[in-house]
Amino acid sequence: MVSLASPIGRTDTRGSIEPILAVTASDMTRVNELILAMAGSNVELIPEIAEHLISSGGKRLRPMLTIASALAHGYDGDAHVKLAASVEFMHTATLLHDDVVDESDLRRGKKTARTIWGNQASVLVGDFLLGQAFKMMVEVGSLAALDILSTASAVNAEGEVWQLSAAKHMTTSEADYLAVVDAKTAALFSAAAEVGPVVAGAGTAEREAMRRYGRNLGLAFQLVDDVLDYDGSATDLGKNTGDDFREGKITLPVILAYEAGGEEERSFWRDAMERGRNDDEALQRAKALIRRHGALDATIARARLYGDAAHEAATSLPASPGRDALLGVVAFCIDRVS
């Protein structure tokens, strides 16, 4: 059903996360050590919550992007390890605050920190991790990297507030939604990739290419995630189908199905997303409507376009294991729904 030509779709080999795991393995060991050290505190609650988050099965994709992007630009120093840990702390702080804001009880099938330790601890430990993230960035001493990451932090928060005010309104347009994804997901992916050439001392063109790579990868990544939430056949790490629906999160498949539907269907969506009528029966109907209107394929088609743009941005790099790792992630991301 997807008619868009795609260089990724055309390749025979499926994308793989293995190259980036291999390329970043030794540096990621140091990133993980640094994360544990910087999450340490005499205040017991902090390492307790940090440990919970660290062991909860995240892929550490964002810090791997920083490491791979630095290596792909020939970097052989130490700063990328601290920046990668900063990126992961920024992400973790966001998750802690997100779970409070969304009142989420589960993340990746595990209890959220707020269910175990309460909203208060989640807010404050998030603040602590953000403070530690900035401390590590300052230690690196690159004002350009600080600029990129602090801007991502402000953009992310602005997107969150926007989403809060617009949330649960079925009037949300595709453009609105993409703007939120840009701020909430793509901004940190973009920053994580861009600080690679920055610490490697590469030029403006290289920075711009990595910024585009990260942003487009982030957009593709989120849209694929949105699809997986309605695609029963897909198995993702610990994510259950229907989570977004039950939380009333209006994602692209929902927006596209709503736009394509008649008044009776729109009324169903408003009841489900705005008024919380989202039991299992409603989920089944939502899935059927999304299928009928081809909303998953349409979402995948958009994800592919972003994936293509990310792929193209990274092909400007000279051939290296780092470049292959970055390219592999894009294909892997799209292949999750292929």
Add this chain to the structure above:
Amino acid sequence: MVSLASPIGRTDTRGSIEPILAVTASDMTRVNELILAMAGSNVELIPEIAEHLISSGGKRLRPMLTIASALAHGYDGDAHVKLAASVEFMHTATLLHDDVVDESDLRRGKKTARTIWGNQASVLVGDFLLGQAFKMMVEVGSLAALDILSTASAVNAEGEVWQLSAAKHMTTSEADYLAVVDAKTAALFSAAAEVGPVVAGAGTAEREAMRRYGRNLGLAFQLVDDVLDYDGSATDLGKNTGDDFREGKITLPVILAYEAGGEEERSFWRDAMERGRNDDEALQRAKALIRRHGALDATIARARLYGDAAHEAATSLPASPGRDALLGVVAFCIDRVS
């Protein structure tokens, strides 16, 4: 009752906030403009909440310290304005998150942001202001200032988490409490003062002096605030007597009264602070016990010691209107309870 000799207590002229208001007036106009600009956003909720906070009658003491401290070191550039606005944003972000954590409905007699816009918006707008604070610091381009302020941010959050885990336990010792005040209040006062000599290009001794000045002023400031909450004769800007008691905040006067009391009194304090038996009758009894044990005078005595240390640190500065402004704040702070 207070037997401690104090250079401040011995002076005839009462301390005044007027000199610092006068010295910082023109720069504070620019700080306020910058605050409004950086709190701007297309996301309406952000300027709405920021405007509420900005108009809620805070003294802006922390940014004034940054301005006065920079001027006292002969600074004539622009960076102190951005740093002062950053300091105020950091403080405001903390207030937003604090009110969520403490479930406070009122601050300075006005409804808190969380009562009007909800906890979610308060968490996220706090994150946004923190992000903007870091962006402004990065624009200034001083890694030393970034180091000082990001460390203060992490220390503050760590103190908050500690307070959360230890909160409402009457086993809190004076040392425990002072450690929390050090992290929650004194760290930002200290950082606000220290970035002054940093942007002015002053040396290590000057930085150390301002760090001591700020820290000791912060400690004195908080202890005086604690006293005012139980001292019916004092009038502070919008603060109502008994707020701390009703919120179950264990402050120094309470700790000292508890330590001096017998088992029956201790049982009263545990009921009040740990189990929330804090109605008006309980407040009257609490005030009576605090008076009987001289806990307010003992708290004031400690505040004076910190005030003396702050005063001494600032006297190392060459005579200037900036120095007088810094000294005036110390005396003003202590005089609120004299």
